Amino acid sequence: xxxxxxxxxxxxxxxxxxxxxxxxxxxxxxxxxxxxxxxxxxxxxxxxxxxxxxxxxxxxxxxxxxxxxxxxxxxxxxxxxxxxxxxxxxxxxxxxxxxxxxxxxxxxxxxxxxxxxxxxxxxxxxxxxxxxxxxxxxxxxxxxxxxxxxxxxxxxxxxxxxxxxxxxxxxxxxxxxxxxxxxxxxxxxxxxxxxxxxxxxxxxxxxxxxxxxxxxxxxxxxxxxxxxxxxxxxxxxxxxxxxxxxxxxxxxxxxxxxxxxxxxxxxxxxxxxxxxxxxxxxxxxxxxxxxxxxxxxxxxxxxxxxxxxxxxxxxxxxxxxxxxxxxxxxxxxxxxxxxxxxxxxxxxxxxxxxxxxxx
Amino acid sequence: xxxxxxxxxxxxxxxxxxxxxxxxxxxxxxxxxxxxxxxxxxxxxxxxxxxxxxxxxxxxxxxxxxxxxxxxxxxxxxxxxxxxxxxxxxxxxxxxxxxxxxxxxxxxxxxxxxxxxxxxxxxxxxxxxxxxxxxxxxxxxxxxxxxxxxxxxxxxxxxxxxxxxxxxxxxxxxxxxxxxxxxxxxxxxxxxxxxxxxxxxxxxxxxxxxxxxxxxxxxxxxxxxxxxxxxxxxxxxxxxxxxxxxxxxxxxxxxxxxxxxxxxxxxxxxxxxxxxxxxxxxxxxxxxxxxxxxxxxxxxxxxxxxxx
Numbered sequence: 001x002x003x004x005x006x007x008x009x010x011x012x013x014x015x016x017x018x019x020x021x022x023x024x025x026x027x028x029x030x031x032x033x034x035x036x037x038x039x040x041x042x043x044x045x046x047x048x049x050x051x052x053x054x055x056x057x058x059x060x061x062x063x064x065x066x067x068x069x070x071x072x073x074x075x076x077x078x079x080x081x082x083x084x085x086x087x088x089x090x091x092x093x094x095x096x097x098x099x100x101x102x103x104x105x106x107x108x109x110x111x112x113x114x115x116x117x118x119x120x121x122x123x124x125x126x127x128x129x130x131x132x133x134x135x136x137x138x139x140x141x142x143x144x145x146x147x148x149x150x151x152x153x154x155x156x157x158x159x160x161x162x163x164x165x166x167x168x169x170x171x172x173x174x175x176x177x178x179x180x181x182x183x184x185x186x187x188x189x190x191x192x193x194x195x196x197x198x199x200x201x202x203x204x205x206x207x208x209x210x211x212x213x214x215x216x217x218x219x220x221x222x223x224x225x226x227x228x229x230x231x232x233x234x235x236x237x238x239x240x241x242x243x244x245x246x247x248x249x250x251x252x253x254x255x256x257x258x259x260x261x262x263x264x265x266x267x268x269x270x271x272x273x274x275x276x277x278x279x280x281x282x283x284x285x286x287x288x289x290x291x292x293x294x295x296x297x298x299x300x301x302x303x304x305x306x307x308x309x310x311x312x313x314x315x316x317x318x319x320x321x322x323x324x325x326x327x328x329x330x331x332x333x334x335x336x337x338x339x340x341x342x343x344x345x346x347x348x349x350x351x352x353x354x355x356x357x358x359x
Numbered sequence: 360x361x362x363x364x365x366x367x368x369x370x371x372x373x374x375x376x377x378x379x380x381x382x383x384x385x386x387x388x389x390x391x392x393x394x395x396x397x398x399x400x401x402x403x404x405x406x407x408x409x410x411x412x413x414x415x416x417x418x419x420x421x422x423x424x425x426x427x428x429x430x431x432x433x434x435x436x437x438x439x440x441x442x443x444x445x446x447x448x449x450x451x452x453x454x455x456x457x458x459x460x461x462x463x464x465x466x467x468x469x470x471x472x473x474x475x476x477x478x479x480x481x482x483x484x485x486x487x488x489x490x491x492x493x494x495x496x497x498x499x500x501x502x503x504x505x506x507x508x509x510x511x512x513x514x515x516x517x518x519x520x521x522x523x524x525x526x527x528x529x530x531x532x533x534x535x536x537x538x539x540x541x542x543x544x545x546x547x548x549x550x551x552x553x554x555x556x557x558x559x560x561x562x563x564x565x566x567x568x569x570x571x572x573x574x575x576x577x578x579x580x581x582x583x584x585x586x587x588x589x590x591x592x593x594x595x596x597x598x599x600x601x602x603x604x605x606x607x608x609x610x611x612x613x614x615x616x617x618x619x620x621x622x623x624x625x626x627x628x629x630x631x632x633x634x635x636x637x638x639x640x641x642x643x644x645x646x647x648x649x650x651x652x653x654x655x656x657x658x659x660x661x662x663x664x665x666x667x
Contacts, residue, residue, distance in 0.1 A: 164626035327465025334459025
């Protein structure tokens, strides 16, 4: 017997829809064994996750709350990954967005009316994230430095910067010694849906951005250049497309979007700058999987972000109920990503078994 | 006085750089064979938790070290299967490996948090060599794993550049189709190199939890795996330069602790290694371009025999 792997010429629609679902199911099966090995009943764990995330109005609302940053970051990353620019640093870009928004709300124009202050925070947050993304972008496009490493190092630097600020110069006087900044004025706080933590302006923004990116990628010349750069960089160069321009553009968008997500977290949820893990439990990293599971399609990213939002909420539930460490969610991230990757082979390649002569 | 300070700092820099040296030596082999493995952080931390747990259970550090290396190797096989056999995207597969390792180690290591290690590898100064002025105290008054890493540098250099096996590895990384035509099994070579990378990353992790710390702390690699990726480029895929790079980082780490009492914010000092990583990466990349050395040509590209 011999295994042959050949590239499929035609991608079937059914397969592209079915494979991510199958991959997800297989990943959950493998993770069930991890739970079992740890002495936790997998059925109980999954039940708790599901009920925690989707079983109540509160759970559902929290799922949406956590899906918001995943959606915004995921949509931005999808566009970068389409151009094969590996922005792994959304987490740091998110934090810098939060820092920029905090600066606007507490130090730059704290007395401005709400209608001025909140938009200014979003603009500043976009810029903060974008600058943090453009640094690896420029290093890649001009000096050919590997953007995986530089964008990731910028996460650590941003994280230490936030720590420095909340333990040092920005530490709030009335925060009981916690590593928090002072509370934002009410004019810098986003409205929420009644009785929930859903800061709906950010949710609307996330959905709008997803639609916008979909149009940008599919319908405009810029989007075409991004796709060609990703699929065939040589062809892009021959056609006179500027590699520098494409890299900078996708880093601007993906970094800026992550920055917006950071604004949503501080203006919508916490109303202050906190220590880094307090602002984001790794949204920027989980968004990588969200983008990949959504096959870099902005509309599918919306669905994937709701799924992972639920996983985060359910993950919190089992941590408390079953005494699992915070890092458990990373097992989900890793295993799901393995299977999504393996599943892609099913859609792109055809595996056939053939007998060798004489067998 | 100043000389004493420098000798003490350099002596401390070597254990600080040793986990990075192990990791970088392994990644050099993986990348030389054409496979980019961004999962170092995950393999290292799994090595750290395995080494710690096994040592705790058996009371023998060496068994801990051996199984940590095995854990790293096994994890690397996942990446090898996905990226070599299934030809999946190596960047994403490596990221997945890192996330998986961080998660699994957190789960496994939960019961080890705050438990002291009952036994340690003792410092074993090498007779005669330790008497050499300056070099003696800096290089030859360490634990056996430091010596192992020091021995691996010339050994791995020799294998890579002076043996048939080394030629096979480099040719598979530069031009797999040609190597294949000459009868070298591309898949086998890549599997072996990626596994070796995992074994060495596992050793690096064990060094952290068994000797450097010695303790289990969740997420204790704290980016070391990513520094390894940058160091591999800085080293221009050569074991000798990996040694320089790793100890350079060790020095930065020591400085970080020595500057703290001077009143510099610890958070700003914590940024140092990461800023330094970017600088090292830029220096390495610049030199690679100037000298036209270049990464292994087939780095990151899956090989498919049928598509010849």
